[in-house]
Structure formats: C-alpha cells, structure tokens
C-alpha cells in the first residue's frame with residue numbers, strides 16, 4: 001500500500017500555513033481525505049486541528065526557556081529531538097491509508113532548507129523504510145519578492161537549495177498572488193514565472209536612470225574599496241540569474257489562496273508529481289438516497 005504526502009516549505013511568512021488550510025479545505029470540498037501534520041514547533045493557531053502536532057512532543061517556547069536557546073537554535077534542537085523520537089511520527093503515519101493526502105506544514109526558518117542536514121534525514125525516513133510515502137515538496141515564495149528583482153533571484157536560489165538538498169519531486173509556488181495581480185503587466189509576470197535573466201539587466205537600467213548625480217552607491221571611493229557594490233553586485237546577480245535561466249532549473253506556479261481554482265491547480269501538480277490518482281482503487285458510487293427509498 002502506498003502513502004502520499006506533500007511537504008509545504010518556504011521562508012518565514014511565505015503563506016505556508018495559509019496554503020495548508022486552503023488545501024485541506026479544498027480536499028474536503030472534493031471529498032478527499034486529508035491528514036494534517038504540523039511540524040512547526042512554534043505554531044499556535046490552526047483553522048484545522050492537526051492530526052499530528054510536533055508540539056505534543058516538544059515546543060519551541062519550552063526549548064528556548066529550558067535550554068536558553070534562541071528561536072533558530074531552538075528550532076534545530078526541536079528537529080534533532082524529533083529525529084531521536086521518530087516513533088512519534090512514524091507510528092501514527094503507519095496507519096494512514098492511500099486515499100489520504102498527508103500535508104506537512106513546515107516552519108519558516110531558512111536554515112532548515114539551506115545548510116542543516118536535518119530535513120534530508122527526515123525526508124529519508126518519510127519516503128523510505130516502511131512508511132514509503134510518495135512525497136512532493138511544495139516550496140512557497142512570496143510574490144511580492146518580484147518587486148525587488150535581486151531579492152527575487154535570491155529567493156529563487158533558496159528554492160533551488162531546498163531542491164538540491166532534498167532530491168525529491170518539487171514544485172515552486174509564488175504565493176499571495178492577490179498582492180501583485182493588477183500591479184504588474186501579465187507579460188512581465190511571465191518573466192518571473194519562468195525566471196528570465198534579462199530582468200536583472202532591465203533592473204540595472206532602471207537604477208541607473210533613477211540614480212541622481214552624487215547619490216550613487218559608488219560615490220564614496222573608500223566604500224568601494226571595502227564593500228562590494230554597484231557593478232560588482234550587478235555582475236554577481238547577473239551570473240546567478242543566468243545560471244537559473246540557462247538551466248531552466250526553477251519555474252513557479254501561481255497561487256491565490258482565495259481562489260478554489262488556483263488551489264485546485266496547485267493540487268493537480270502535486271497529485272501528478274506523486275502519481276496519486278494512478279494508485280487509487282476505483283470507488284463504488286455511493287448509493288443514492290432517492291434510489292434506495294424507491295427500492296423499499
């Protein structure tokens with residue numbers, strides 16, 4: 001028997017928990033069972049009560065208080081503790097059947113997705129061994145990042161970092177599309193959906209136009225010697241953007257959580273990546289109440 005799940009990841013405040021709520025609601029509306037796992041040891045309020053909540057094992061506030069750690073060190077401690085107590089996760093998940101989509105809501109600390117090898121270990125446990133969950137990572141990046149192009153490419157790099165570290169089916173999502181729709185022409189938006197390195201050149205041209213004499217970031221010669229600035233930054237940004245563009249490594253789906261269609265479209269990519277529908281047994285139609293009455 002297979003199991004199916006999605007790991008909802010991304011930077012702090014990207015809209016992960018809101019997406020999980022919208023996804024669960026959408027699954028319920030479509031009569032699909034869902035199993036909700038909260039792995040954020042700092043999360044407090046939930047629209048749907050989690051079936052598994054890491055806070056029942058360990059909470060970030062307790063760790064910070066008792067161990068004297070800060071929020072980031074505390075989070076790493078919580079995940080190390082989870083890895084030492086995997087039964088907490090594996091025992092209930094073992095009972096979940098193949099009709100369910102298991103939704104994992106992750107914390108937003110970026111170090112989890114960049115350089116700490118905790119997530120790959122967790123993913124190995126979930127996808128391998130007896131659990132054998134078919135998983136798709138859903139990496140959210142806030143769409144407002146597109147206003148600041150170097151920041152957008154930096155965010156795209158963080159998505160790539162997660163992709164490379166986890167080596168699992170992966171979709172990238174631009175969340176909170178309601179905040180940018182109407183603010184940016186559709187043609188321009190396309191250049192962010194499939195990131196186009198030319199965005200950096202256009203951005204540089206815009207900066208040059210806006211920069212008034214004497215206000216240049218390079219106008220202080222001492223600063224130029226010590227700090228990387230102006231054209232050096234541009235070259236670096238351009239090289240990174242070209243790398244992403246040339247290898248077509250990242251593209252984004254658009255998400256507007258208020259729209260049922262938008263959530264449904266993202267879900268269809270997740271289903272496709274984990275081959276959810278292929279594994280489902282044909283279901284008998286539920287007996288119509290009216291038919292049942294007629295037979296009486």
Ligand SMILES: Nc1nc2c(ncn2[C@@H]2O[C@H](COP(=O)(O)OP(=O)(O)OP(=O)(O)O)[C@@H](O)[C@H]2O)c(=O)[nH]1
Pocket residue numbers: 010011012013014015016017018019040106107108109175176177178179255256257258
């Ligand atoms: N306008 C708009 N706001 C959103 C959307 N999704 C989330 N938000 C808001 O963004 C904030 C953060 O949303 P969360 O869902 O808590 O984000 P998160 O990624 O789970 O945050 P952390 O778990 O703290 O990393 C909240 O104030 C949400 O109301 C969206 O699609 N549109």
Ligand SMILES: [Mg+2]
Pocket residue numbers: 016017018040043105106107
């Ligand atoms: Mg959250």
